[in-house]
Amino acid sequence: MKSEPLKIEDSQEIDFSSNDSQSFFGRISSRILNQKEDSKTADLSILKTSEALLLLQNYEETRQGWFWSTDKVGNITYITDSLAEVMNQSQQELIGTPFLELFRESKDQGCSERTLRFILAKQSPFDQLQLQADIGDGGRWWSVSGKPQLDKSGNFIGYRGNGKDITAQRRSENESSRLAMFDSLTGLANRTSISKTLQTMLSTLKQQKRTCAIMLLDLDRFKQVNDTLGHLAGDELLKQVAKRLLNAIGKRGEVSRIGGDEFEILLPDCEDRGELGQLSNAIISSLSQPYSVDGCRCIIGVSIGIAISPFDGMTSEDLITGADLALYAAKAGGRGRFHFFSKDLQQSAKDRRILEEDLRDALSNDELSLSYQPIVNAKDGVVRGVEALMRWNHPERGPISPAVFIPIAEDANLIKSLGEWALNRACSDAVKWPNNFRVAVNVSPIQFADEKLPSLVLKALKVSGLKAERLELEITESVFLEGSEKTEKMFADLKEIGVRLALDDFGTGYSSLSYLQTAPFDKIKIDQSFVRGATIPGSRNSAIIAAIVALAEALDMETTAEGIEAMDELEWIRDLNVSHVQGYVYSMAVQAEELLLLVKNGEWIVNPNGPAKFRQDRVSMYRKVQAVHENHCYSVMIRNISATGALMEGLSEVPVGTKFVIDFGDGQLALAVVRRSEKLQQGIEFEERLVSDGNGGLCTRRRVSPYLIASAGMHIPNIPADFYPTSIYPNPLNSLPAFYSANDKR
Structure with a gap:
């Protein structure tokens, strides 16, 4: 007798809303077994079907995955109990709700949710689509697959499919992505x-x-x-x-x-x-x-x-x-x-590499020397000592600024050899001066960290014959980052030799009162940044320097103010009881031979000489720029420049009050008005102050955009020539020039 396939008649349809504790697959399995008992001819196919359904039931119970089905309009007709629990709902509550409502559309995965909506509408199969569950904070993710179901006539009747939780996998992937970024x-x-x-x-x-x-x-x-x-x-x-x-x-x-x-x-x-x-x-x-x-x-x-x-x-x-x-x-x-x-930094980088090679030979070629700037008693003008400043006279380029070659020496690991040479030379020069004359030598943090420094100092003193108390080592605050024990030992070793110690550049960003209590300094040098502009109304530098002086006096230390250039600054420093002064108001650095002549009588008294009042720093230069007036552009020379103005040279018959646009190049345009005019020179004042370029120079706050310059028909390296095809620049020949240029012949 042939066995008939298992059938579930309409009248026998399963009620998914039933409270029967048996799962769908359990009930189907039970009916199959009943049919098996009633039929002596049940074949192997029924047994296989029964076993498969039991396995699916067991799979659901392990919560490794879940099953779902929908009707033709997309409403849920079956959902695994375990998934309903995860959704904080019962299976009964989910039956009849749209399948799409199980998922959240968000910025992170909106594309996948919209893809699912499109797939269901097209009645297409899909496999392992990653979707975000609409639960709580949306931190749970599922991988969902589904296949459309058709009746005997080929009509679409809904979907059947499965899914599994991939939250841990997604979190791992997200963490990997996060770590990668x-x-x-x-x-x-x-x-x-x-x-x-x-x-x-x-x-x-x-x-x-x-x-x-x-x-x-x-x-x-x-x-x-x-x-x-x-x-x-x-x-x-x-x-x-x-x-x-x-x-x-x-x-x-x-x-x-x-x-x-x-x-x-x-x-x-x-x-x-x-x-x-x-x-x-x-x-x-x-x-x-x-x-x-x-x-x-x-x-x-x-x-x-x-x-x-x-x-x-x-x-x-x-x-x-x-x-x-x-x-x-x-x-x-x-x-x-x-x-x-x-743009000049590219050339500077090449020059720096060349200078580094030249600096390696500078000592052996006798290109280095020391100059000495006097340190003057603020009250009587008597020079009490000098600071040794290294100079490099390059055979081809001439004098090279220490601001240029000292950083090169530090990066090239040459600072120790240069520092040792400067120490020996300063001691050998100073021994020729009167006995009350001291010499100060800068010690870099790299030198200070070298445990051989005390022995090098002892050797320099012994070879030269200079008394230890006449040598003053200037040390910056940055040495304190090396660690207290090592630093304290170095200070103790140096003081045992008998040399003086000065704290250089005090107040430049690493200051702490704590190490002044323990470090055996004899002097505090007040950085010139506290002096610059201190006499301008509203400056707080007076209070700061007064506090430094009071602290130094309490600790029995001297004070030296650096960078004094104007008479009003000098008077101000004196009023604050700073003990010593160093700066151009007294003297620039002098060569050793000249200094020897100045101190041969045993005492050097310097009279101050400088501008009456401080003015904004002016940067000396010899630079060609363009000065635009109305429809004309003139080539002029800038002799010096400050944040507020400049000395311009090259035009004649320029009335006071004339306005110019000064083109410094690279999109830097500054509006200026002539405040003083004499022959071929004009003193101009900028309508907007220039700002620091961070390296001792000045620049305009803003630059004219290359987009705008290109739109005017001028070539800009960063923008293609055809970026703006039409020139809107005025014709400079529409009128006669207003001023004579130095090169004009009329």
Whole structure:
């Protein structure tokens, strides 16, 4: 007798809303077994079907997956009990609800949810579609598969399918993605992430003609902390640095760690170099404050390079290269400062490599020398000593500034040999001077960290015959980051020799009253940054210097104010009871031979001589610029420049009050008015103050956008020639020039 296939007649349809504790598969299995008992001819196919259904029931109970089915309009006709529990509902409550309501449409996976909606509408099969469950915070994910069902006539009657929980897998994938895009130590974006962000940002900003600034930061002296306290302490320090950077930047941009002790900051819609300079100084100040790591006090610094798009480049590669060159210049300029990119930095980088090679031969070629600047008693004008300043006279380039070659020496590991040479030369020169005359020699942090320093000092004194009390070693505050025990031992060894110790550049960012209580200093040198502009109304520097003087007197220390140039500054310093003065108001540095003649009578008295009042620093230069007046452009020379004005040379018959646009190049335009005019020279005043370029120079706060310049028909390297096809520049021949140029022949 042939067995008939298992049938469930309409009248026998299962009631899914029933409270029967048996599952769907359990009830089907029971009926099959009953049919088996009633039929002696049940064949093997029924047994196989029964076993399969029991296995599916067992699978549901293990909660490794779940099953579902819908009717033709997409409402649920079956759902596994375990899934209903996860949804915080009963199976009965879910029956009849739309299948799509099980899933959440969100920004993270809206595409998949919309894909499911489209698939169900098209009645297409789908496999392992990843969907976000509409539960709680949406943190649960499912992989869902489904197949459309047809009746005997081929009509669509609904879906049957299965699903499984893939939340753990998704979290693992998300964590892997996060680790690939974020720095695991600080939680900041990493190099890969910030590079993608920069490329996307530049593409968007280029279309919208907007700007973007990039900052590259490199921590100063971090390696010394890492080597002294260990890598775990270094990691903790980096975490604290990251927090300070996030606080400094806020919502203005994105901060990333691109490796080691290097960080990168992206600032969209930012081109104001005045604001960028202020932000850079705020970052430098914040990161230079002491850190507490595992009970130890650490002090580091930071140097910053800045490039701005589209002025300095329109691709990520150009901007990174520009910011990197600017960072290199900032570190070369003395560290703890910022620098804007400029096109001449590319040539400077080549020159620096050449100078490094030349500097290696400078000592053997006798190209180095010492000059001595007097340190004068503020009350009687008597010179009490001098500071030794290293000079390099290059055989081809002439005098090279110490601000240029000292950083090169530090990076090239030449500072120890140069420092030892300077110590020996200063002692051998000083022994020829009167016995009451002292010589001060700078000791770099690298020298101070060398345990051989005391023996080198002893050797220099012994060979020269100079008494120890006549030698003064000037030491910067940065030496205190090396660790208290090592630092204290070095101080003790030096004081045992009998030399004097001066704390140099006091107040420049690493100051702490705590080490003044223990470090055996004989003098505090007040940095010239406290002197500059101190006589201008509203300056708080008087109160700061008065406090430093009072502290020094209480600790029985002398004080020296550096960089005094004007008579009003000198009078102000005297009123504050600063004991000694150093600066151009008394004398520039003199050669050893000249100094020997000046002190041969045993005493050198210097009368102050300088401008009556302090004025803004002027940078001497000899630079051609363009001066635009009405429809005419003149080539003129800038002799010197300050934040508020400049001395312009090259035009005659220029009335006072005439307005010019001064074109310094690279999009830097400054509105100026003539305040003084004499023959071929004009003193001009800028309508908007220039700002610091971070390296001793000046620049305009803003630059004219390359987009605008290109639209005027002028060629800009960063923008293709056909970017703007039409020139709108006025014809300069429409009228006669208003002034005579120095080169004109009329």
